[in-house]
Amino acid sequence: MILINLLPHREAARKLRREMFYAGLGASAAAGALISVGIWLWYGAQISNQQARNQVLATEIKKLEAQIKDIATLQEEIASLRARQQAVEDLQADRNMPVHLLNEMVRLLPDGVYLTNMKQTNDTVAMAGTAQSNERVSELLRNLAAGSPYITKPELIEIVAGNVNLGPKDSRRVYNYRMTVKLVRGTEAQKAAAAAAAASASALTPTGAASAAITSAAVAAMAPASAKK
Numbered sequence: 001m002i003l004i005n006l007l008p009h010r011e012a013a014r015k016l017r018r019e020m021f022y023a024g025l026g027a028s029a030a031a032g033a034l035i036s037v038g039i040w041l042w043y044g045a046q047i048s049n050q051q052a053r054n055q056v057l058a059t060e061i062k063k064l065e066a067q068i069k070d071i072a073t074l075q076e077e078i079a080s081l082r083a084r085q086q087a088v089e090d091l092q093a094d095r096n097m098p099v100h101l102l103n104e105m106v107r108l109l110p111d112g113v114y115l116t117n118m119k120q121t122n123d124t125v126a127m128a129g130t131a132q133s134n135e136r137v138s139e140l141l142r143n144l145a146a147g148s149p150y151i152t153k154p155e156l157i158e159i160v161a162g163n164v165n166l167g168p169k170d171s172r173r174v175y176n177y178r179m180t181v182k183l184v185r186g187t188e189a190q191k192a193a194a195a196a197a198a199a200s201a202s203a204l205t206p207t208g209a210a211s212a213a214i215t216s217a218a219v220a221a222m223a224p225a226s227a228k229k
Helices: 009-108 134-146 186-228
Strands: 113-121 124-131 151-165 171-183
Touching: 009 113, 009 134, 009 151, 009 171, 113 134, 124 134, 134 151, 134 171
Parallel strands: none
Antiparallel strands: 113 124, 124 171, 151 171
16 A cells, blocks of 8 residues: 655745754854853953052052152252252351461462452452562462462453652552452362372372382392391
């Protein structure tokens, strides 16, 4: 007996495939939605963490800015204190400058040179006086240029010949001069003196070594002679 299937099996298979497709599509959509929600939640958590870190950084930056302001204020106070200290030291040095000036002028004035006027303006001193000759004025300039740690940069402004009446019938030719010098503060003079002393000591060191060598050679030469005696 032959059995013939008259049911629409192709339509049934097509319907089954359609249903399976829609089921797969719905499952894929659900899986995609779940993955999207998971990714969104993960990114949200990362953003929240980063915002929290940024907030912590902002707080710390504010603290550091406050500390930097305090440090800047302290540096300004230190600079102000140093400026005051330097001002006090300069005042103390300036207070002794007239004394050093007079002492140095007494020591450096050559014979035949006289001071008649002296005026100080800041660190510049204008001097006027009388000398017996031009050579005396030149000697004074040399002494001022190299003979004192407290006086520097002597500059001759003018020198004018004149006569001085010593009596009714006696007159002598003199030379009236004007010059300026610069004063050096005591602290700067001490630094310059220390540098000069160090330079002279270093210059004398080879000489001292040579002297010691000569002395050693002399002792060695004298030793055989004393042995022969």
